[in-house]
Amino acid sequence: xxxxxxxxxxxxxxxxxxxxxxxxxxxxxxxxxxxxxxxxxxxxxxxxxxxxxxxxxxxxxxxxxxxxxxxxxxxxxxxxxxxxxxxxxxxxxxxxxxxxxxxxxxxxxxxxxxxxxxxxxxxxxxxxxxxxxxxxxxxxxxxxxxxxxxxxxxxxxxxxxxxxxxxxxxxxxxxxxxxxxxxxxxxxxxxxxxxxxxxxxxxxxxxxxxxxxxxxxxxxxxxxxxxxxxxxxxxxxxxxxxxxxxxxxxxxxxxxxxxxxxxxxxxxxxxxxxxxxxxxxxxxxxxxxxxxxxxxxxxxxxxxxxxxxxxxxxxxxxxxxxxxxxxxxxxxxxxxxxxxxxxxxxxxxxxxxxxxxxxxxxxxxxxxxxxxxxxxxxxxxxxxxxxxxxxxxxxxxxxxxxxxxxxxxxxxxxxx
DNA sequence: TCTGGGGTCCTAGGACCC
DNA sequence: TCTGGGGTCCTAGGACCC
Numbered sequence: 001x002x003x004x005x006x007x008x009x010x011x012x013x014x015x016x017x018x019x020x021x022x023x024x025x026x027x028x029x030x031x032x033x034x035x036x037x038x039x040x041x042x043x044x045x046x047x048x049x050x051x052x053x054x055x056x057x058x059x060x061x062x063x064x065x066x067x068x069x070x071x072x073x074x075x076x077x078x079x080x081x082x083x084x085x086x087x088x089x090x091x092x093x094x095x096x097x098x099x100x101x102x103x104x105x106x107x108x109x110x111x112x113x114x115x116x117x118x119x120x121x122x123x124x125x126x127x128x129x130x131x132x133x134x135x136x137x138x139x140x141x142x143x144x145x146x147x148x149x150x151x152x153x154x155x156x157x158x159x160x161x162x163x164x165x166x167x168x169x170x171x172x173x174x175x176x177x178x179x180x181x182x183x184x185x186x187x188x189x190x191x192x193x194x195x196x197x198x199x200x201x202x203x204x205x206x207x208x209x210x211x212x213x214x215x216x217x218x219x220x221x222x223x224x225x226x227x228x229x230x231x232x233x234x235x236x237x238x239x240x241x242x243x244x245x246x247x248x249x250x251x252x253x254x255x256x257x258x259x260x261x262x263x264x265x266x267x268x269x270x271x272x273x274x275x276x277x278x279x280x281x282x283x284x285x286x287x288x289x290x291x292x293x294x295x296x297x298x299x300x301x302x303x304x305x306x307x308x309x310x311x312x313x314x315x316x317x318x319x320x321x322x323x324x325x326x327x328x329x330x331x332x333x334x335x336x337x338x339x340x341x342x343x344x345x346x347x348x349x350x351x352x353x354x355x356x357x358x359x360x361x362x363x364x365x366x367x368x369x370x371x372x373x374x375x376x377x378x379x380x381x382x383x384x385x386x387x388x389x390x391x392x393x394x395x396x397x398x399x400x401x402x403x404x405x406x407x408x409x410x411x412x413x414x415x416x
Numbered sequence: 417t418c419t420g421g422g423g424t425c426c427t428a429g430g431a432c433c434c
Numbered sequence: 435t436c437t438g439g440g441g442t443c444c445t446a447g448g449a450c451c452c
Contacts, residue, residue: 031420038420056418072420099423099452181450212426214450241422290419336421 001113002143002230003105005120005134007084008151010101011039014080015070017129018403018411027068030055033247033395034071071396079404083128091120096230104140106230117156135159140228141221144178145169145196161200161224169197169222179218184211196222236344237274242266243336247395249288250332256285257319258387263337264315265382271339272370275346277307278339281314283321288333298325307343311366314339315385377406 007013011029016022026043030036037044037053047065049058055069062069081100088095094106107116113136121132135146136158146159149168159165175185177196191210193199200222208216217227242263250256260283271278284299300321308314318337372381379386401409 033418033420035419052420054419059418074421102452179450183449212449214426237423239423243421245420247418288419338422 001107001109001111001136001138002140002226003107003113003117003134003136004098004140004143004147005088005103005105005124005132006147006151007081007101008131008133009039009041010081010130011072011077012041012044013130014077015073015400016041017080018076019400022068025068026065027070028062029070029072030398031072033245034069034397035245038072069398071399073400073402075402075405076400079402080128080130084124084130084132087124087127088120091123094230094232096232097234104143104230107136113158114156117150121156138224139221139226140230141178141218142224145172145176148172148176161222166197169200170195172196174199177218177222179214184215187211236276236342238342239338239340240267240270240274240276240278240342241336241338242270243334243338244394245334246332251328251330253323253326253328256322256326256332256335258385259335260318260322260337261315261383261385261387263335264318265311265386266378267337267339268309268311268314268366269370269373269378271309271342272345272366275344276339276342277309277345278314279304279307279341279343280339281317281321282338282340283318283336285322285325285330285332285335287331291333296327296330298327298330300325307345309345309366311369311383315383319385 012022012027015027015029022041024043025041026047026049027041028037028044028049029039031038034055036055037049037051037058040049040051044067047061047067049061049067055062058067061067077100084101085095085097085103088103088105092105092107096104098104107113117134117136121134124130124132133147133150133154134156135143135148135150136156137143137146138160142159142161145168146157149159150157159168161169172195174180174188174193174195175182177199180188180199188194188199193202199219202219204216204219207219220227244263246259250259281302281304282299283302284297286298287296289295302317302321304313304317314337322335369381373379403409403411
C-alpha cells in the first residue's frame with residue numbers, strides 16, 4: 001500500500017510557524033521579484049486568488065480583505081522541508097521524497113491506514129508545526145487522489161478501484177489526476193472522458209495508441225495495478241539550472257555580464273554541492289514575454305573539453321556566451337544558465353587526464369570559497385566579476401528572516 | 417508600472433552504422 | 435521504371451510535475 005503525504009499550503013505554513021499572528025488570516029507568498037502568488041492560505045484561496053496570480057492584478061483583493069503578503073523565503077522552506085522529511089524517514093522504512101513538500105511512503109497492506117495516517121500527521125505537526133494531508137491507495141496515482149480528498153476533509157483518506165469507491169472517482173475531474181495536464185485534459189474531454197472513473201474504465205490499448213505510454217500507465221494505476229514503484233534512492237540530477245527574471249529590463253552588456261556571472265557562481269556552487277561536474281553549459285537571454293512586441297530569445301551552447309564545476313571557468317564561458325549573442329537594441333528581461341550532461345565529480349573522466357596542472361589546482365580556491373560561504377551565507381565571498389548589488393537584484397519587499405538557518409536572525413523569546 | 421523557478425520523461429525523426 | 439533490412443545514438447520538442 002502506498003501513501004502520499006503532503007504539507008498543506010507549504011510556504012504559508014512555514015511562515016505561520018514563526019508568525020502565529022498569520023493564523024486564520026488570508027496569506028499569500030510571492031514568487032521572485034514579488035511577481036505572482038505561488039502559495040495561498042485556505043482563506044486566500046476562498047477569496048478566489050488563483051495559483052500564479054500576478055500581484056498587480058489582485059491588488060484590489062489584497063486591499064479589500066487585508067491579505068497578508070510575503071516575499072518568498074526559500075532558505076526557510078528548504079530547511080523546514082528537510083525537517084519534515086527527516087521525521088518521515090525516522091517513522092517509515094520506505095520513503096521517497098517527491099518534492100519540497102511531498103513524499104510517497106510504502107506500507108505493508110495489512111496496516112490500519114487511518115490510524116497510521118493520523119499518527120504521522122500528528123507527529124509532524126507536533127515536531128515542526130506544519131499541517132499535512134495524507135492519502136492511501138494501492139498505487140501511487142490512487143494515493144495522490146486520496147490525498148486530494150484528505151486535503152478537503154482534513155483526515156486521512158483511502159481510495160482504490162473497487163466498487164466501494166466508484167462514487168468518489170466519479171466526483172474527481174480528470175484534470176486532477178497526477179499526470180493529466182491541460183493538454184491531455186482538453187483532449188480527453190473531447191473523447192468523452194471527464195472524470196477519474198471515466199479514465200479508469202477506458203481501454204488502456206486505446207490510451208497507448210492515441211497518446212503514449214505515460215497515459216496508459218496512469219490508466220492502469222487508476223485501475224489498481226501498480227506501475228510506478230517507490231524510488232528509495234535519490235538519483236543524481238541530470239541537469240541543474242539558474243534562471244531569474246530581472247526586476248527591470250537590462251540593455252547594457254556589462255550589467256548582463258555581471259548578472260550571468262552571479263548565476264554562473266551559483267551554478268558552480270550547486271554542482272559542487274551535489275558532487276557533479278558538467279560537460280555542457282547552455283546560456284540564454286530573452287526579452288519580456290508580456291511587454292515586448294517581438295519575442296527575442298538568444299542562446300548559446302558550450303561543449304567543454306573536459307567536465308568542470310570550477311567557478312572561474314563557468315563564469316568565463318557564460319560571459320563569453322552573453323557577449324556573443326548580445327544585442328544592444330534588446331531589453332533583456334530574463335537570463336538563465338543550465339548545466340547539462342552531468343558527470344560524477346568523484347569519477348574523473350579520461351578527458352580530465354589532459355587538463356593542465358594550473359587548472360587542476362583551481363578547485364582549492366572554490367573549496368575555500370565554499371567553506372566561507374557555508375558559514376557566512378552564499379555570496380559573502382564571490383568573484384569580482386559578479387559585481388556589487390545593483391538595481392537588477394531581486395525585489396523582495398516583504399521577506400521574513402531566515403529563522404532557522406542564520407544565527408543573526410534567530411527568533412528571540414523573552415520570558416517574564 | 418507590475419506576470420516564478422527548477423526539474424523529468426517520452427517520442428519522432430535524422431544521421432549514421434554494417 | 436525498379437533501389438534492403440536492421441540497428442543505435444542523438445536531438446528537438448512536447449507534455450507533465452511541484
